[in-house]
Amino acid sequence: MGRHSVTARDLRAMFDVLDEARHDDGDEFPPRSLLRGLGRLIPCDVAGFDECDIPTRRYLYAQEELYAGDYGDPNTDAYWRWRHQHPHCRLAEQSCGRLEVAQNLDYQSAREIRNQAFYTEYLRPVVNTIFVMLPSAPGRVRSYNFSREDARRFSERDRLVLELLRPHLYAVYREAASRRQAPVRLTVRELDVMRAVADGLSTEAIARQFTVAPSTVRKHLENTFRKLGVSSRTAALARLFPEPDTGT
Secondary structure, three states: OOOOOOOHHHHHHHHHHHHHHHOOOOOOOOOHHHHHHHHHHOOOOEEEEEEEEOOOOEEEEEEEEEOOOOOOOOOHHHHHHHHHHOHHHHHHHHHOOOOOOEEHHHOOOHHHHHOOHHHHHHHOOOOEEEEEEOOOOOOEEEEEEEEEOOOOOOOHHHHHHHHHHHHHHHHHHHHHHHHHOOOOOOOHHHHHHHHHHHOOOOHHHHHHHHOOOHHHHHHHHHHHHHHHOOOOHHHHHHHHOOOOOOOO
């Protein structure tokens, strides 16, 4: 057995975690049982799931399972103030979920991490976190994460388990999303406008394309946001087009 292999016992445990999540009929999204199962697979002090819309600084979904103690409410102001010090935060924002499984100690030493304001004002006492990213729209970050208070690295076994699970985690996420989302009816023009937004066009450019006033485009966007229950173009695109081309 190679040092980068998983055991038959690991594979059975991974299957059980996914099977339990697929049969989870609870109200939470994503299924809470998935996070709990992952927390059993990856030894950690805290396991979490986060989905954040970066342009609006809004957390759409957040879950946490504590195994070491209660860390209290996170200092979100400090997060946004100092997140530029965290290499994974910067890379994740641009990746659309394409990043390989990575941990804090891949980028910086424990000493470097503890000397940053991002640690003293936000992360503390957590030193190391391993992240598995799920596909997402531009400007959206969606990940499962597992944290430790000490400076122990997560093993190559932990990394491989999460890499193998990643496509299945996203499949469970999409299945759960399809069960909870009622169909949204947009007019033909509202859908045309959103396709133009997906192409990266500005309000003025969309107005020129459809030979209408910019205020008309803004009204279409306002109606679309209301129907979708979102407050930004990024969130609307993620709701309408949940599977962006994330490349290989």
